[in-house]
Amino acid sequence: MTRQAPIHPSASPAGRLLVAWVAFVVLLGLAADPSRPDPLAHVVVMGASVSDGFGVRLRATLPDGSRPTHQVALADLIEAAARDGNIRVESLATETYFLQPEATARRTVAAALNAKPTLVIAIDWLFWNAYGTRGTGGKPMRTCEDRMALLETALNRLDQLAKSGVPMVMGDLPDMKAAIGGGMLDQSMVPSGECLKQLNDRVKAWSRAHPNVVIVQLSELVRCTQAGDPVTACGQVWSQARLGPLLQQDKLHPTLVGSMAVLAMAIDGAQRVTGQPVTGRFDLDPSSVRSKLLQRIAEGAGKLDPDPSPAPPTAPETAGHR
DSSP states (O other), X not given: OOOOOOOOOOSSXXXXXXXXXXXXXXXXXHXXXXXXXXXTSSEEXXXXXXXXXXXXXXXXXXXXXXXXXXXXXXXXXXXXXXXXXXXXXXXXXXXXXXXXXHHXXXXXXXXXXXXXXXXXXXXXXXGGGTSSSBOGGGOBOOSHHHHHHHHHHHHHHHHHHHTTTOOEEEEOOOXXXXXXXXXXXXXXXXXXXXXXXXXXXXXXXXXXXXXTEEXXXXXXXXXXXXXXXXXXXXXXXXXXXXXXXXXXXXXXXXXXXXXXXXXXXXXXXXXXXXXXXXXXXXXOOHXXXXXXXXXXXXXXOOOOOBOOOSSOOOOGGGSSOO
């Protein structure tokens, strides 16, 4: 992307008004330019349990008195937060990614290519290509070399999608050692600090070869969330002190509000990679989004998958894949 020279506004009110007007005209032109496809015309979400909404459940009261529980995926949040109805969202995320990371990577990339999206959001798509205990060919993954080999296989798959030219927003690999013992991860599934750095360096190097890919710092969001520090994304401050817990008790998955912070980070990334005014097309007020989700469930017009079981899906370390 071409970097524009900074504009230095005049100190006079007229100068400041002129600068504001120019900025408005530029944004209007970007939004109205028919030669630039709308990046939100067909959004495809790829990823693992965070994108699939693991543990993020809402219970609505229907007119007949029943109270169904629904799992809220990232795609559902995108639709609920959208200010207009011109955004189409398709989810290829799966919370069972950890079971067969190599096969899942192959399958989701093929499905995304077939969908011909205008934007791909893949915040946690890489996670189980670095974490876990299943490596290439389903073999045990024990060393950093094993993890790098699996990651390389995933990036080779992803090349096919990146080379199609579609704008892509991906997350880097967070440090999840704090989640060990939380019911989802054990020590054998987590790369060492040095290995994690090598893996993230490889992701960054790969992204530099693809100008249509932006890597957002999921690692920084996770670090701040684990420490209870506020983070700013999409022009909003996300903090536990103001909004409640952003992480679930397993210390691995975000809550509903935490998932909205992830979405805010993804929207920032979408604006960066497309160069179009994307952020203003979303209302990320947590209470407003929650109300819209509940309304969609109650009216029976939403696209949320029912989750009748009160128990969460089988945790990775007990799924017999080690």
